[in-house]
Amino acid sequence: MIRLRNVTRDRNQLVYLILIVGVLLFPVLAGFVSPGDSGNYLLGQAADAGVYVLLAIGLNVVVGFAGLLDLGYAAFFAIGAYTYALLASGQLNSSPLHHAIHLPFWILLFVAVIVAATAGVILGAPTLRLRGDYLAIVTLGFGEIVPKLFLNLSQWTSGVNGVSALDYPSLPIWIEGPWVGSSLSIVRGFSFAFNSMAYYWLMAILVLIVVILVSNLQRSRLGRAWGAVREDELAADAMGINTVTTKLLAFSIGAATSGFAGVFYGSKLSLVSPENFSFVVSVTILVMVVLGGMGNIPGVIVGALAIYYVLFNVLTNLPANAKGIANAVGLGFLNRPAAGGWPGLEQEVQRLNFLIFGLILISIMLLRPQGLLPSRVRKEELEKGVAE
Amino acid sequence: MSIALQRTRSIANGRLGSLLLLLALCVVLIVVGQRVLSGGLSFFIQILVFGLANGAIYGLVALGYTMVYGIIELINFAHGDLVTLGAFIGLAFFPIFGLVEGKDLGIIGVAALAAVFLIAMVLTGGINVLIERVAYRPLRNSPRLAPLITAVGMSFVLQGIMYLWKGAFQIHVPDILPGTRLPLGPGASVGVKDLIVIAIAVVLVIGLNLFIDRTRLGKAMRATAQDRDAAQLMGIDINRTIAATFFIGAVLAASAGMIRGLYFNTVNFSDGYQLGLFAFTAAVFGGIGNIQGAALGGLFIGLVKAYGDAYFSSAWTDVYVFAILILVLVFRPSGLLGMRVPEK
């Protein structure tokens, strides 16, 4: 996919190249930075970040390509995750069905994709003729309803406790080697449980597949049809594009991608509960897409990684880091709670998290309203379209 | 497009759709009717008043959403947080004006309360004008979703400020409104508080309507909402008009926050987010951009929530609200009072 001679000419390919090198080097670096267990922790976090990358790519199809504002995208994520949770755990044993189902991860990847895509069609078919922000509110409503359903149908889903003890993916054959501290050997009946390295590579492959498929779509007649619908729906219709079907496809392909993400998420966490799919999740994914550069896949990936890093690494570690820095520079007294309601620096910084995240969002948007890596005139792509 | 689903005709267009809708309505009516009859009329009225009071609050917030949307087509996600902010600001002035719990209000108390309302409303309004200046105005000609994201960011910032200010606790709001309840019948009554809430909301909505219909600024707002460029050509100061819209929206939000605080006697820094979600829903429900629609949508959502809680399970209320919303939009794509925008 990447040809070196074009790299200097095409920023997107450069970004892809950096991403691929980064993905390849990250396990080494993670092991290097903090040897032993915490390296694994970093890998696990990277795999979790991959979930958001998948989600952002999927939402980008809906928002960036087809121009439909979806404020309830987490609903499809929830549907994917719950599909896995119910069909790969003992949960259904305690449901009215009285029979546990344990389908393998690999099959459920596809099942969840189909289920999520179907949900997309069911929501989209009656509502996609709504204009602009009316569609946004319908998706928002859908995003509120779905987690509530999983919460309230507690005889099936254990309600607020969520579904736990989900099966881990397994492979008949796996290779182990020095990178996990053992000698090179072939393992049979390998389980992914608690193996961050395995999850990391699985996620890398999933992202790669999704990026290739979605890029293919973007450069196909369907991708152009999405663009046309986004730019001028009436003109697109008059040019022979069935706008409803086109939008429906964007909706269901976006949903399918999040179904993918949901299955991975459920299998890695081994726990799925309704609160993980709230409106905040939908908004976070939307922020990733817009901030990264709507319509541009590498931009969206970078946006997802950046926001994930800020939210789940920088901000979560900030209080502890602030405390450490204060101690190091001789301001240790700041860390003690004091009179006048000072809760100690760590607590105070913790309280600041909301504010900091908000300020980051506002300042990035003010500085780069078009996103970090916006899509641009696809000049080279066009030339290649002829040359290939 | 020859890919799957060749013809997805909306069922809403057909006669079958109308028939299904009618059937569903009948089923709902029968089920609701049965519950209502078994609950008794006075209980029904008690819930009605409660729902109207709640709906009045939603309506006030929805007005702000709808006005801002009408004028710059922005879903102002930070709007809900202005409600909480208004309550927080007002709360800070309670002790200064001698408003404490357990004392009869009296004439002076009412005047003091009015003063607190005014201060909270004006300050929140000013803050919202500032927010518009800093976070939205620079993005007025940017991609449409950019200001949406700064609005989300602003929501976080406002929540962060309130969190820093008062922490994550439920904050008690002094119970200073009369707690008298008027008996309705066996086991049912209507609170004077509820009636006060409804009255304040009605006064504000009427005031807003008069303002928009009669004043120069109100006309400028309508003109700007219709066609910003044309309004500008006619000599309307767009920036001032938009700022005024944000100011009035925030004034209504702050009043809603105060009313809500006095009604429920508690407020939390994160209340605004959920409230805002429902208020936005109310605005869309009534037909976004439409003032009467927003008020109506607010009342409707307040009532659905109240009756849902009272007669069915509160766990399912949100599901009803959003399911009804989706259904209404499927059959009336521009909301209840929204006008169909003809396209050339």
Added chain:
Amino acid sequence: MADQMENAAPADRMEDAAPILQLDHVSKRFGGLLAVDDVSFNVAKGEVFALIGPNGAGKTTLFNCITGIFSPTEGRLVFEGRDVAGHKPHDVAELGIARTFQNIRLFGYMSALDNVRVGQHVRMRAKLWDALLKTPKERREELRVTERARELLDFVGIGRHGDSYARNLAYGQQRRLEIARALATEPRLLLLDEPAAGFTPQEKVELMQLVEKILGQGITVFLIEHDMKVVMGASRRIAVLDHGEKIAEGTPDEIRNNRKVIEAYLGKSA
């Protein structure tokens, strides 16, 4: 005079040629307003037919009815023997009617080339799976479509601007691009809504040449135009609409001398 016109039957009279589009008592009502009032005429295969009339006469509304954007309140719109009244716009396009818009409606943030390729959408056969997996079949089709799109850009004379955003093109180029995009749908009937609006005299001449070229490809052209030079120069036959009603139909010469038409344009006093 109208009678005289009906009976004149000049040699190049095209009514007898097989009609590609027949309007049969078409009306369109918006609430109390009758925008199109019982209009009937035929567009013959292979001609240039013009629809003229004062502003607000209902010309664009009629176009919108033909292309499925509106559904006519009454009447039949028969295209190649099939009643297309009430069809969806994309179905109409697939059947072989393409159009341009009075107020140019291009896909601004897409390249000119992509605009044309969107036009070809309806003639492409790649399925979802072909697109997802970039099958050889899909690649071949993309190649073919890209090549054809370049030809069409050349055909309308903006071949050098394929890679620019449509919104960055000059006004005249945008009008041409819209025609190229419409031609990409491989229509047999092309509807042009005021194609010469805002053109310089030189551009108008070029436009007339372009219309001739399109005609040479076997595509029937049906246009709305205000500019009489273009109308008289380019079209074989003309229908005149006033207040939604057809007040005249005939060759340019017949229309030029029609009293009703002169009245409609200049007012009764004239």
